Amino acid sequence: MFIGIYRSNEVDEAHYLSKTIRDLHAAKEKGGFEVTEISVGNLDVSVCEEILISLLSVDPSPASSRLAEICHKRTDGNVFHLLSYLTMLQEENLLQFHLGMFKWTWNCDRIEEETAASSNVVDLILAKIAKQPQEMKYFLQLVSCLGSSFEKDVVLCALPQMRDSTACEFDMNELEDEVDELISLAIHERFLESQSDLRFCWVHDSIQEAALKQRFSESEIDTFKFKLGNALLQSLTEEDVENNLFDIVNLLTSIDECPEEDRATLLGLCLKAAKKSTELTSFDSCVIYAERGISLLPVEKWTQEREVSLELYSLITEAYLSIVNAEKMKVYADEVLQQSSLSELEKVRVHICNISLYAGVMNKAREALDMSIDVLRKLGCKFPKNKLLQARLAVSSVLGAKLPSEKDIAALSPMEDETRKACMEIMVNAATFSHHCNNIPAFIALNSRMAQWTMKYGVDVYSAPAFALFGMVKKSMSYKTAALYADRGFQLLDMCKEGKRTESRVTYISWFQIYPFSKPIHSTLKHLLRGYKVGMEVGDVESAMWNVSQYMCNSIVAGKALKPLAVDCVTYIEQMQMLKADFTYHMSLPFAQGVLNMIGDAEDPLKLSGSAMVEEDFLAMIESSGGQFWSSLHLQIFKSMMCSFFGDFENGAKLALERGDVYEKKNGSPLAMTDTLHQGVSFYAMARKTKEKRYIKAAKKVKNKVVTWVKKGNVNAVHYLSFFEAEEAALEGKAESATELYPKAIISAARSGFQHDAALVSERYAEYLLHDLKENDSAGQYFQDSIQYYQGWGSDYKAEMLRKKYSYLWPDEIPKDITVNA
Template identity: 25%
Template sequence: MISMNTLTLPGYQISASISEGLNTSVYRGIRESDEQPVIIKILKADFPTLEEITRLKNEYKITQHLHVENIVKSYSLETYQNRFALILEDFGGQSLSQILSKRLNLTAFLNIGIQLTSALHSLHKNCIIHKDIKPSNIIINVETETVKINDFSVASRLSKENPQINSANLVEGTVAYMSPEQTGRMNRTLDYRSDFYSLGVTFYEMLTGELPFNSSDILELVHCHIAKHPVPPCKCRRNAENREEIPQVVSDIVMKLLAKNAEDRYQTAEGIKADLEKCLNSLQTTGEIVDFVPGEWDRSGQLSIPQKLYGREAEVDRLLAAFERVSGIEEAPRLENAENLPACSQSEIVLVSGYSGIGKTAIVNEVHKPIIRQRGYFIKGKFDQFKRNIPYAALIQAFQSLIGQLLTESAENFQAWREKLAAALGANGAVIAEVIPEIELIIGKQPEVPQLGPAESQNRFNRVFQEFIGVFTDRAHPLVIFLDDLQWADSASLNLMQLLVGDSESRYLLLIGAYRDNEVNPTHPLIQAIEQIEKMGTPVHHIVLQPFDFGKVYELLADTLTVNDKLGLLAELIFHKTGGNPFFITQLLQALYQDNLLKFEFNSGCWQWNLEEIQAIGITDKSVVELVASRIEKLPETTQKVLKLAACIGDTFNLDVLSIVHEQSHAQAASALWAALQTGLVLPLSNAYKIPLVGGWESDNLRSILSASQSKISYKFLHDRVQQAAYSLIPEGEKQATHLKIGQLLLKNTPASEIEENVFDIVNQLNVGVGFLTEKSEKYELAKLNLIAGKKAKASNAYEAAVRYLNVGLGLINPLGVGSVGGSSWETDYHLTLNLHVEAAEAEYLNTNFGRSQELADVVLQQATNLLDKVKVYELQIQSYFSQNQMIKAIDTGLKALEILEFTLSEIPPEGLAAIKLPQLEELENLPVITDGYQLAIMRILSALLSPVFVAKPELLP
């Protein structure tokens, strides 16, 4: 840490300390080269974090070329030992927070407000969102009455951001001044109008001397911003004796700024400024402020499509009612025909279905608001059409986000979670770590668990996962899990979903699933899984979303554009083209706006369009995918290329992978993606996206810094249709080759020690392009990778996925089919072929494909050259026959195996196994460890025989 007494910055003289923040110190000083007064903002830590460095660099990146009158200028970014120092303009100001300690009259308030809105207008015109407007970031020179905005450390150059749900401790900005959408809990994207809410909080404090919401509890503050309405400033009576009476219209202006939904606030900074100037003019000319309706001159030429839900009130009410019941709220709405169910807290499942783009995710996200009130957790995962073979993909994604939230908790809370998890998992932590490796960030490295038989392993997994879930489901913090695109879910995930909600003891868990009902039929695995859940007695609620009718389309257009006699015809055209699909409607409107077919005329204050022009160019003849594809084709070539590659990776993708497959540095890949982020077609999943964009990094240095940091830079496509549109731009004949190249690049750039960890991502790409492999060595290498993937999937109890991987491997080494021998892989690579057959036989058995398992087992028994290599198959056959209730066959197979192992029947006394003298338990630890392969094989067969013998011939048992 530094202090003014020890700070020496070459080229600068430090004269005074101004303020001390959590991560920065601010000083006044003199630049020695020209005696220029400056402000010096320096990072306090001896070794600042990557995030701290990025924030300072971001501030400099945004302001260095921003020549705006009411913005504090930045001069340079200096390096000092391990730190960075930002050199800023000093115009002799002090922060508004210092000035507010004194009484501020109406004239001063209006003068300051007018300059602030002028500054915000310039910022927003330059596509910059400040994201932290508050008194301490507003600098005023009281002598010249100059007002400037400061601190752009968390500012954004994107037109929109999609705040993610993190711990409230990690939200960018200052919670007391934060807009509802900036909290990430409002089901809304964040745009420039977020700054207007923060300005409203600042105005409120300037006028009343207090904040609209005041609490030391961060979650309580977040809930207030989302759900509570402050007392209007004109009715706020605290400290009233020291302040002027607040005119009604001024109060109304502030309350308009504090609207929960951005659509209900001012739409332009110029509109706010016009109203403040009107107030000031009235005050100066008449001595009072005459009432008027705020917002009369608030006209935006920017197309802003409302994000509110149209006609979904009943569906939202049903979803929120389910959450209230699960949360244990006594007054929660009761279920129909639920006389035999508990009044509250029993786990439930809500399934939201409808066409792609119909608004399923938007409905589900409405549950964020009550979750804050109940202090619950919301986690979500999305199944991907290109990752259907990855077991538990969406569930892993969901629990990774939950672990991420826990990692940002206070030290006290984090330790409490660690103790709860350790107590619940005990010695079985590795069972969860096999599926969700990130759990070890909380409970530490876990020792391996004992190997069990398939059935025992599945039972252990089920039990441990229920214990794991139980840690997070409590009345104090109910858990909501949202799984999107269930039509693409793997069977292992569907089984686990049944486990989560099928337990009669499950409480305080709401599982929400969304799926495209037009892509499933009665025999689809998802529908069958739902039927099983209903049979278990778990409450299952179905919400089916329908397209907008004409009335809702007209209402949306009326809220977006100008209501005139032509609006009905435009609404009719859009309704018939889109079928009332909300996503299609928004994309069509965006396309019309970008093509200048929707224009705002400021003279008339109205939106204008020409139906004949719209119909003539054929834009309404395109499908939604074609429409989005045409938007992508207008982006730079480098952006198009990187989007095509990203579409091959999946709905979500990270910068590490993107830079590898793009064959460019992290900074180059992020730069190539930038245009897609600006148009909103791709959204960053965290604020870490700024790291490679702020500049000043060496390419190799940035890669190593990101590798060592926990700041993973990830993105997602705005919608599945955007991913589909990007993918459609790859010529059909090049798609397989593209996937193959992606897989080869991933394999090449993955260290050998990390192959198994990343094997699904690698193999899924390579398998798509398997038809382009010509060399036998390449095929065998891919077969080995599929063997690794199959074993990993099987270890996670994802048997269907294991079957698929292992069968791909078998196809690569045996192009003529299982059992082919002439010049076969049994001669070329015996061990690979043996392992693939044995693993595939077990996976087929575990997946209840007994016939196929027997076929593979027969091949091993025929081709294996080593007796011990056959033992695993005999053991497997015993288990398979037992599972099929063929006990005698199971016993006969075991006896046959024992005979081959020369453990003859004569070695078993006539009285049966019971006559064999066994050592006492206390003697076992003194016995030598068996290392002989034949003896171990005999023990495995005898162990496998126990169950069928117990059922069919229990008299043989001890």
């Protein structure tokens, strides 16, 4: 048994833990385990009474009901507060065990009267603290300022300073004995509990709140905190200051006005805290500490505190971008960009934030690409804006490119020049934007330049994605060479100290755009999920969203079980929307709705309208945004797929003819594979039905494309080829060849894990046997096989459609344990 506990206010629907819980629910039937969730909220009056009846061993009565109402009013139904309140009533003899009657007794009027001054449990805890010895009250207030938990050594350092003494005036053994006694008493009184021999925490946050409020007014509390912060700063070692940095900064910034003599120290600490928050990907905290630091800067900050000001403004600009607050980000970004005293290199982090804002939040890839080229020029890196010049540069780059060996890569030193390193970051982002806005020449030229710079000037953190991206360029020539470039990218990633920063990006480029053409596509899924996890951990939200978008895509191509995939799709779509990752969100909607259509979440299976999206609204969005190339293309591809699965071959062929092979030429992702399969299904179906040359020509073109893929080493397209050879034999009236090739394609698809393709090929073969060869018995068997494959995939909806349409071909209902031919 595994038991996990978490606070629901700290975990929203987009949190990775929520996703894990949903995954467990989706997998429990197949995994043979149960998942039980128990939500513990505040109790209502009736439950409070049940607890009282159980604890006090009494029968329900008007007296127990009234006591429950009093308890609920004082505690708001909080379980901890309820138990604390009952303990207090017992200690005050307001709740007593009568030995003569052998039962608990109480007087509700007296309880209400004597606790009337306490509106809640915090007031009651304050009253309990007030009865403690003076040393205990001071100790509790001191440790309440140290957060939800604290270390004994920190208290030992702080106490002498807080008592206006020095450690040397104390016998440290006596001081430690005193602190140990106070901690023991606090544990006995249930204020604290032990986490380890040296670390302690509050039993409940309401006790910490009460301990903090006792004795002082709000202003006095702030002064006390500031004094404690200074005490810790002066007495702790440098390492301990680093370990307690956030607590110390919170204490020192509690007062409204910082003394001038402490300003420089506190400014430096705020900067450290902001940096550390960024490293921990806690961007909201970074904003808080950076804003505190900025408030401490002098009026002439850009002359008197130039470096600190630049760092704080850059950090807060990046943090606001990460939490998608464009309005706030622009305020701080503009402040930096307006400073004529700063060089373009010093402004580069802010430039990158502005560019990312246009590309990600505003979904304007063309503008982001132009902005990137402008910044590159300002940094002295000349790159053409003219598409013709970009095309010339791209051609010369590809012709002159040579794959470096592993030994060549291993011999490289780190890139030292800061300007070149900045240019590398801008170029790798610009390459992504050029791909988004379908500017292939710029994409090729940028990636080629980054690869050249790496070999000439050394390894940068963006060298790894540059090599992976250049592998995409090489893919049209050789899958093997493309994979080798991706391999070099991962080699560079391992060589770079900051490699984790770009790991998510290298992952989605390699495991979506490159490796699926030379490795089994099922093997890509775990890597894309890891890329998502790493991206979220380091704050590379854009790459994280690309990883899960492409995980959805590859899962569809691989034929992952539909029901858990549908849960994944809905989860990730919601997260993209919440994080305002509009580009990947819009592009991924057809993925999600296509999956939902296959499990019956659509009134019309041929129309992409259901719980994920409404087709008309999606088209309106594309039109209002000036046309989103990839989103529009994905809509067409999944409509074609639905036509293929649900038998509307005429419309499927029409959509395929309109689209052609533009997706493969412009993108070449695994979706091009499944798109080609479904185009072929519709083309061959219409060619056999109409004998029209346009369909016959289109079908043969699709088949020849697959022949090329298989020759180049695409292991995921082998069953496509067998299927198209069978379709071509059927088209040409070669029944003997067709009846050999269809089963071969089914077996190839099933054994390779493509259950959905095996279902489709079985269905097409059954149609051929039924309508062309008039072999009803054999057709019935293959329809049954198709139904079983569809059910295994998770499309009971499609399986039931086939069952209703063709059940006349078999006398009895399909047994559940039927054996499929493959």
